[in-house]
Amino acid sequence: KSSSYAVLEGQYTLHETIGTGGFAKVKLGTHVLTGDKVAIKIMDKRLLGEDLPRVKLEIEALKELSHQHICKLYQKIEIENKIFLILEYCPGGELFDYIVERDRLEEKEARVFFRQIVSAVAYIHNKGYAHRDLKPENLLLDDEQNLKLIDFGLCARPKGGMETHLETCCGSPAYAAPELISGQEYLGNEADIWSLGVLLFALLCGYLPFDDDNVSTLYKKIQNGEYECPFWLSQKSKQLLHRLLQVNPKHRITVTELLTDPWLMEGFTEPVLWKNPFKTSKLDEECLIELSMYYGKPRTVIVEEIMQRNFTYISATYSLLLQRKAKGQRIRLESDTTPLR
Numbered sequence: 001k002s003s004s005y006a007v008l009e010g011q012y013t014l015h016e017t018i019g020t021g022g023f024a025k026v027k028l029g030t031h032v033l034t035g036d037k038v039a040i041k042i043m044d045k046r047l048l049g050e051d052l053p054r055v056k057l058e059i060e061a062l063k064e065l066s067h068q069h070i071c072k073l074y075q076k077i078e079i080e081n082k083i084f085l086i087l088e089y090c091p092g093g094e095l096f097d098y099i100v101e102r103d104r105l106e107e108k109e110a111r112v113f114f115r116q117i118v119s120a121v122a123y124i125h126n127k128g129y130a131h132r133d134l135k136p137e138n139l140l141l142d143d144e145q146n147l148k149l150i151d152f153g154l155c156a157r158p159k160g161g162m163e164t165h166l167e168t169c170c171g172s173p174a175y176a177a178p179e180l181i182s183g184q185e186y187l188g189n190e191a192d193i194w195s196l197g198v199l200l201f202a203l204l205c206g207y208l209p210f211d212d213d214n215v216s217t218l219y220k221k222i223q224n225g226e227y228e229c230p231f232w233l234s235q236k237s238k239q240l241l242h243r244l245l246q247v248n249p250k251h252r253i254t255v256t257e258l259l260t261d262p263w264l265m266e267g268f269t270e271p272v273l274w275k276n277p278f279k280t281s282k283l284d285e286e287c288l289i290e291l292s293m294y295y296g297k298p299r300t301v302i303v304e305e306i307m308q309r310n311f312t313y314i315s316a317t318y319s320l321l322l323q324r325k326a327k328g329q330r331i332r333l334e335s336d337t338t339p340l341r
């Protein structure tokens with residue numbers, strides 16, 4: 001009901017529903033101060049039921065993960081029955097549709113996208129997380145053709161670090177690793193590597209390596225790890241697929257080896273970088289001063305609010321100003337003018 005949206009009043013203008021993600025509705029929003037578009041993921045706690053822990057898990061993961069190819073969480077607003085996640089808007093839609101529209105991608109373009117995905121996955125694994133639902137539907141395009149990984153509802157951060165085995169079978173069957181569907185214990189990051197293999201095949205071929213209308217036949221194909229490579233695949237891409245789609249997880253390529261794989265390096269001099277270069281501990285002075293002047297609060301108070309990682313409106317505004325600055329857009333927040341956009 002519109003009443004529970006009152007909490008957004010003055011911070012965000014709500015527009016149409018742009019999509020659904022499982023148990024959530026995603027609406028387009030405008031950040032009032034900057035006029036920048038955001039995606040607002042809205043969940044009703046009463047409807048979440050036993051999914052509530054998954055949502056909390058996604059929020060903790062999103063708070064922890066800050067990377068150029070992971071959809072950014074700007075702000076979290078929780079009221080009695082609703083949770084609002086203010087997220088980075090990705091106008092380019094799903095990578096899935098991007099591939100379908102083109103049938104399949106040329107190696108060059110597939111490589112640029114795959115390097116971005118590997119960068120995000122290496123970063124997540126380094127932080128002790130596994131995504132566990134890597135697929136083109138969960139990779140969105142921003143307004144500069146960059147991929148953003150979304151939907152961390154299934155991601156796991158086992159208590160004992162990446163060595164502890166996970167049991168829950170989840171994700172989408174066609175992308176699921178053999179050890180995951182045969183109910184064995186599995187390591188999240190090894191299962192993610194398999195999904196990357198299925199993803200790379202989908203990018204280069206435009207269809208899935210393991211597919212069947214009958215789920216148990218599909219499972220057999222995955223467990224046998226047999227797939228056909230179409231004639232247009234290069235030798236190097238076939239070798240990489242072979243290293244990713246190893247049925248035995250211990251024979252599978254690791255994310256560290258992946259960073260310098262010959263196919264990924266073709267045409268590039270640098271290995272895939274996964275550290276977040278922007279994650280310098282120091283904040284951007286110009287943006288801080290803008291906020292401090294706009295709110296009439298001392299700079300130290302603004303810094304405190306951002307560093308506390310409470311994901312408030314002030315920290316959301318700081319993140320948006322930082323992104324505008326990176327794009328060479330204006331960041332002045334005069335209180336009397338209309339939004340910046």
Ligand SMILES: CN(C)C[C@H]1CC[C@H](N2C(=O)NCc3cnc4ccc(-c5cc(Cl)c(O)c(Cl)c5)cc4c32)CC1
Nearest residue numbers: 018019020021026039071087088089090137150151152
């Ligand atoms: C597996 N699919 C069905 C999932 C759909 C979900 C809706 C998506 N979406 C649109 O429908 N329209 C445009 C659009 C634009 N910007 C978005 C930004 C963030 C998110 C987002 C981020 C996180 Cl972290 C998350 O958990 C969820 Cl659920 C959504 C969705 C956006 C979006 C497309 C993929």
